[in-house]
Amino acid sequence: xxxxxxxxxxxxxxxxxxxxxxxxALNDNPLIKKETRDKLQQLAKKHNFSLNTAxxxxxxxxTNVVAVIIxxxxxxxxxxxxxxxxxxxxxxxxxxxxxxxxxxxxxxxxASDDWANYFINSRRADGIIVVGQGKSQANIEAxxxxxxxxVVWGDPKTPSSYPIVGSDNYLGGRLATxxxxxxxxxxxxxxxxxxxxxxSERHRGYLDAINEAKATPHVVSIDITSSAAxxxxxxxxxxxxxxxxxxxxxxxxxxxxxxKALKERYISIPNDVALxxxxxxxxxxxxxxxxxxxxxxxQRASVILVEKLLAQLAGQSVESQVVEIELVNRQSSQx
Amino acid sequence: xxxxxxxxxxxxxxxxxxxxxxxxALNDNPLIKKETRDKLQQLAKKHNFSLNTAxxxxxxxxTNVVAVIIxxxxxxxxxxxxxxxxxxxxxxxxxxxxxxxxxxxxxxxxASDDWANYFINSRRADGIIVVGQGKSQANIEAxxxxxxxxVVWGDPKTPSSYPIVGSDNYLGGRLATxxxxxxxxxxxxxxxxxxxxxxSERHRGYLDAINEAKATPHVVSIDITSSAAxxxxxxxxxxxxxxxxxxxxxxxxxxxxxxKALKERYISIPNDVALxxxxxxxxxxxxxxxxxxxxxxxQRASVILVEKLLAQLAGQSVESQVVEIELVNRQSSQx
DNA sequence: AAACAAATTGCAAACGTTTGCATAAATCTT
DNA sequence: AAGATTTATGCAAACGTTTGCAATTTGTTT
Numbered sequence: 001x002x003x004x005x006x007x008x009x010x011x012x013x014x015x016x017x018x019x020x021x022x023x024x025a026l027n028d029n030p031l032i033k034k035e036t037r038d039k040l041q042q043l044a045k046k047h048n049f050s051l052n053t054a055x056x057x058x059x060x061x062x063t064n065v066v067a068v069i070i071x072x073x074x075x076x077x078x079x080x081x082x083x084x085x086x087x088x089x090x091x092x093x094x095x096x097x098x099x100x101x102x103x104x105x106x107x108x109x110x111a112s113d114d115w116a117n118y119f120i121n122s123r124r125a126d127g128i129i130v131v132g133q134g135k136s137q138a139n140i141e142a143x144x145x146x147x148x149x150x151v152v153w154g155d156p157k158t159p160s161s162y163p164i165v166g167s168d169n170y171l172g173g174r175l176a177t178x179x180x181x182x183x184x185x186x187x188x189x190x191x192x193x194x195x196x197x198x199x200s201e202r203h204r205g206y207l208d209a210i211n212e213a214k215a216t217p218h219v220v221s222i223d224i225t226s227s228a229a230x231x232x233x234x235x236x237x238x239x240x241x242x243x244x245x246x247x248x249x250x251x252x253x254x255x256x257x258x259x260k261a262l263k264e265r266y267i268s269i270p271n272d273v274a275l276x277x278x279x280x281x282x283x284x285x286x287x288x289x290x291x292x293x294x295x296x297x298x299q300r301a302s303v304i305l306v307e308k309l310l311a312q313l314a315g316q317s318v319e320s321q322v323v324e325i326e327l328v329n330r331q332s333s334q335x
Numbered sequence: 336x337x338x339x340x341x342x343x344x345x346x347x348x349x350x351x352x353x354x355x356x357x358x359x360a361l362n363d364n365p366l367i368k369k370e371t372r373d374k375l376q377q378l379a380k381k382h383n384f385s386l387n388t389a390x391x392x393x394x395x396x397x398t399n400v401v402a403v404i405i406x407x408x409x410x411x412x413x414x415x416x417x418x419x420x421x422x423x424x425x426x427x428x429x430x431x432x433x434x435x436x437x438x439x440x441x442x443x444x445x446a447s448d449d450w451a452n453y454f455i456n457s458r459r460a461d462g463i464i465v466v467g468q469g470k471s472q473a474n475i476e477a478x479x480x481x482x483x484x485x486v487v488w489g490d491p492k493t494p495s496s497y498p499i500v501g502s503d504n505y506l507g508g509r510l511a512t513x514x515x516x517x518x519x520x521x522x523x524x525x526x527x528x529x530x531x532x533x534x535s536e537r538h539r540g541y542l543d544a545i546n547e548a549k550a551t552p553h554v555v556s557i558d559i560t561s562s563a564a565x566x567x568x569x570x571x572x573x574x575x576x577x578x579x580x581x582x583x584x585x586x587x588x589x590x591x592x593x594x595k596a597l598k599e600r601y602i603s604i605p606n607d608v609a610l611x612x613x614x615x616x617x618x619x620x621x622x623x624x625x626x627x628x629x630x631x632x633x634q635r636a637s638v639i640l641v642e643k644l645l646a647q648l649a650g651q652s653v654e655s656q657v658v659e660i661e662l663v664n665r666q667s668s669q670x
Numbered sequence: 671a672a673a674c675a676a677a678t679t680g681c682a683a684a685c686g687t688t689t690g691c692a693t694a695a696a697t698c699t700t
Numbered sequence: 701a702a703g704a705t706t707t708a709t710g711c712a713a714a715c716g717t718t719t720g721c722a723a724t725t726t727g728t729t730t
Contacts, residue, residue, distance in 0.1 A: 005456060007716055018680045023718060033678060048449070050457040054398070055716035057389035058685050068440075086421035093440055102459070105403075105428055105438045114383070121340060122385040123686095124437070226621040256621045263623040282418075283618055286561040286591045288598040342686055353710045358688060368708060390686035393715045458716095 006049050015043055026051065057123065066096055066309065067125040069115065070107040071132040071139070084251065084279045088131055088153060091302035099306055113139055116146035127151075127309045133158065133197040149312040151305050155198040156320040163312075164320040165305050169198050172294040172325045173205025176248045176276040179292070179327055181213050183335050185246025185274045189236075190219045191229055191258055192250025199224070199250045202278065206248055224250065229257025237265060245273055246333075252277035252284050252293055259287070259332070275332040289331035297323050341384050350378055361386065392458065401431055401644065402460040404450065405442040406467040406474070419586065419614045423466055423488060426637035434641055448474055451481035462486075462644045468493065468532040484647040486640050490533040491655040498647075499655040500640050504533050507629040507660045508540025511583045511611040514627070514662055516548050518670050520581025520609045524571075525554045526564055526593055527585025534559070534585045537613065541583055559585065564592030572600060580608055581668075587612035587619050587628055594622070594667070610667040624666035632658050 012019045017036070024032045025040035032040075043049075057063050070085060093103045104125050119125045126149065130140055133154035144150050144162035152164045180188050188210065194203040203219070210217045220236060222228040229249065236243070249255035255277030262273055269275055269289055277284060280295035301323045308318045347354045352371070359367045360375035367375075379385075392398050405420060428438045439460050454460045461484065465475055468489035479485050479497035487499045508525075515523050523545065529538040538554070545552045555571060557563040564584065571578070584590035590612030597608055604610055604624055612619060615630035636658045643653045 008718095009716080019717080020681080020719075021679060024679090027718085031678070036678085048452055048456070050452050052393070052458050052716050054389055054392035054458045055685090056718070058387070058393050058687085058715090059717045059719085061389075061685075063389070065439075083418040083421065086418070086425065089440075090421065090442075093442065097442075103440045104400075105424075105440045107425075107428065107432075117383055117385050121383070123387050123389045226617065230621065253617070253621075256618065260621050260623045260625075282561065282588070283591065286565065286588075286595050287622070288595045290595075343688095344686080354687080355689075355711080356709060359709090362688085366708070371708085387686050390715090391688070393685090393717085394687045394689085396715075 005052075006047055007052065011040070011044060011047065011049055014047070015040055061123070063123060063126050064100060065102045065104050065125040066306075067104045067106055067115075067119040067128045068092055069128060069130050070105075071130050071134045072107060083253075083281050083283070085131060087281070088298045088302065091298045092129060092131070092305060094299075095302040095306040098303075099310060101306070113142075115139060115143040116148045120146075120148050127313055129153070129305055129309060133164070137197075149309055151309045151312070151318075153301065153305060155201050156322045157201055158197050158320075160320065163308050163318045165301055165308060165323065166198065167294075167296045167301070167325045168322045169201035170205040172278060172296075173202035173248065174209045175205070175325070175327045176202075176278070176292075176294055177206045177209035178213075179329070179333060180246040180248060180274050180276060181209065181215070183246075183270070183274050183333055186215060187218065187244040188215065188246035188248060189244045190217065190248050190250075191222065191232065191254055193221050193223060194219065195221075196224065196250075202248075202250055218244065222254070224254060226253040226257030226260075229254040230261050231257075233258045233261035237261065242267060242272065247273060247275045249275065249277045252279045252281045252291060254278075255291055255293070255332075256283065256287065259291070269332050270335050274335065276327075277332075280328050284328070284330065292330045292333040293328050295326045295328045297325070300324075341382055342387065346375070346379060346382065346384055349382070350375055396458070398458060398461050399435060400437045400439050400460040401641075402439045402441055402450075402454040402463045403427055404463060404465050405440075406465050406469045407442060418588075418616050418618070420466060422616070423633045423637065426633045427464060427466070427640060429634075430637040430641045433638075434645060436641070448477075450474060450478040451483045455481075455483050462648055464488070464640055464644060468499070472532075484644060486644045486647070486653075488636065488640060490536050491657045492536055493532050493655075495655070498643050498653045500636055500643065500658065501533065502629075502631045502636070502660045503657045504536035505540040507613060507631075508537035508583065509544045510540070510660070510662045511537075511613070511627075511629055512541045512544035513548075514664070514668060515581040515583060515609050515611060516544065516550070518581075518605070518609050518668055521550060522553065522579040523550065523581035523583060524579045525552065525583050525585075526557065526567065526589055528556050528558060529554065530556075531559065531585075537583075537585055553579065557589070559589060561588040561592030561595075564589040565596050566592075568593045568596035572596065577602060577607065582608060582610045584610065584612045587614045587616045587626060590626055590628070590667075591618065591622065594626070604667050605670050609670060611662075612667075615663050619663070619665065627665045627668040628663050630661045630663045632660070635659075 008019045008022050012022045022040055025037040096103050128150045130152045150162050154164045154166050155169050156164045156166045190203055190206045192199045194200045207217055220232050222232040247258055255275055267273055277291050277293040280293040284291040284293045311318045343354045343357050347357045357375055360372040431438050463485045465487045485497050489499045489501050490504050491499045491501045525538055525541045527534045529535045542552055555567050557567040582593055590610055602608055612626050612628040615628040619626040619628045646653045
């Protein structure tokens with residue numbers, strides 16, 4: 001339907017000016033008289049012109065694209081099932097758009113493990129945002145030490161050579177546990193895998209709160225999925241009976257897995273067992289009983305992630321940063 | 336840390352051949368002797384070389400990028416909260432990677448409404464996958480009639496000038512309703528907004544099943560969110576009491592909203608009200624009672640979407656296609 | 671009105687690939 | 701052993717922007 005794609009030169013000919021002028025005008029360069037600029041921008045719009053990004057990226061050596069890598073462990077299926085990871089990708093997308101950047105989506109099953117090479121050397125993107133630290137930080141380390149502009153969503157307290165933005169997981173774990181204690185729970189389970197960076201901090205917070213209350217810690221180490229949680233709690237109940245009266249789950253999906261196991265045995269939540277999750281996904285509010293949870297401010301975190309990436313692109317060096325969290329108090333822990 | 340980025344010419348000099356040879360070797364062009372090809376590929380790997388995609392895209396006029404647009408209505412907040420949309424994006428990502436394509440993520444709040452221009456003319460991407468028909472198909476129509484390679488995830492039975500891949504929503508609505516009827520429900524609510532393309536088909540299926548059973552249809556038209564469902568059912572219960580014994584919800588999240596409203600009033604599921612959802616998200620299996628649902632085969636659909644896009648890129652014309660669905664029978668409808 | 675400064679615009683050379691065509695080397699015919 | 705094929709490589713011209721510098725126009729000062 002359309003005739004052949006217009007290029008800058010065609011537009012220039014139409015307007016009777018040089019391509020330099022058109023180029024500058026479209027980039028709103030003040031070197032060009034305001035009047036001419038407006039006229040040319042109008043013309044471009046009228047002819048449905050848009051710049052060939054390939055050409056301009058080649059010339060400027062900038063892409064205005066950010067690669068977002070969902071960093072999965074491979075041995076967990078958290079990816080597809082956990083709404084939280086995808087939610088944060090959505091937020092990052094919004095934040096990037098706000099800064100005029102585009103989002104190239106990838107996951108860690110990508111072609112190469114050499115992110116620096118694949119994304120940056122190849123000029124596919126200007127920088128990288130990694131979502132999730134995963135258990136191994138090797139790929140991240142490698143990219144960072146190759147000098148790639150890079151930010152990670154993860155646990156900011158992890159010592160690292162690259163900036164990490166994330167929630168105060170320690171505080172989250174502590175708050176959740178203290179909340180359970182305050183609601184009368186004595187034997188509180190930690191449900192999650194402390195081998196995972198972010199969860200290990202939540203676990204530390206849990207431990208400190210438990211110790212201060214002179215209670216006994218008990219960890220059920222499971223994969224970050226609801227089905228693993230379901231099985232884990234089920235098994236525990238079979239083997240030892242109801243030996244706990246509170247659960248601090250490392251994610252909401254995990255909490256729901258536990259909740260199912262409890263409900264099936266007619267164990268009352270929160271009366272027999274109080275329960276707190278982590279993430280505050282949409283479902284937390286809509287489940288019955290509704291799930292108390294530690295809410296992560298993903299929106300704010302996303303903006304910070306992008307800002308820090310931009311700062312790096314501008315040559316500044318940036319630090320890790322903690323984003324505030326909040327306990328959302330609902331029915332599952334209230335007694 | 337790294338020295339200046341290598342280019343093809345540098346590599347050529349190192350190997351003592353021309354850039355043409357290196358270029359062809361790296362693209363595995365059989366014009367080049369296998370031996371030389373291997374040697375050059377090795378050399379490239381050793382020096383951590385990777386092609387400048389900007390340059391090669393400029394030269395070849397191909398990007399190997401597909402823009403995925405999450406098409407939202409603007410007046411609904413389905414986006415961030417509905418795991419289903421994001422899940423399908425994840426699946427599409429996997430499918431694209433399988434074909435060596437990359438995924439540029441966007442949503443309909445993007446800069447321009449002129450997708451053809453923004454994505455294709457500008458050579459940001461070779462083609463577009465639209466996730467969700469939304470209520471208005473204007474943007475899609477415009478892009479399609481501009482000759483853009485484009486595929487839509489939506490309701491394949493919608494008459495359209497572009498190929499739509501999606502579940503058999505009519506059949507899904509019918510199966511769900513028939514299932515509820517078979518389980519003894521007499522007054523079955525349809526919970527969802529029939530103004531929305533895909534949901535309208537589900538509604539048609541519902542209606543046909545209801546009519547064949549000589550039952551009375553009743554639609555509660557709400558936005559596609561769990562909170563809208565919660566409010567909708569709550570209001571109905573307040574105004575008319577328990578005037579129904581079955582619900583066919585237009586999505587799982589909607590079903591959960593309804594479930595909450597029912598549970599709060601101690602209305603038993605499935606005994607007082609049987610419930611079927613749509614989408615079969617992870618939570619359906621883990622809720623209590625577990626939620627019967629129509630399962631959409633997102634993985635298969637994603638592969639088909641990509642294949643159809645590739646076919647278009649190859650100049651073939653392609654048709655809409657229905658992907659099979661399946662009723663997953665769980666507790667919420669079983670009596 | 672000339673000389674100078676400031677504001678606009680144009681010229682032409684990059685950016686790093688790919689690829690049609692020409693050439694050189696190797697292999698095959700007779 | 702010399703031409704005719706086949707196979708392997710190199711030359712050089714694109715692809716469509718951006719941008720330093722030069723050139724032109726306009727405005728200001730004396």
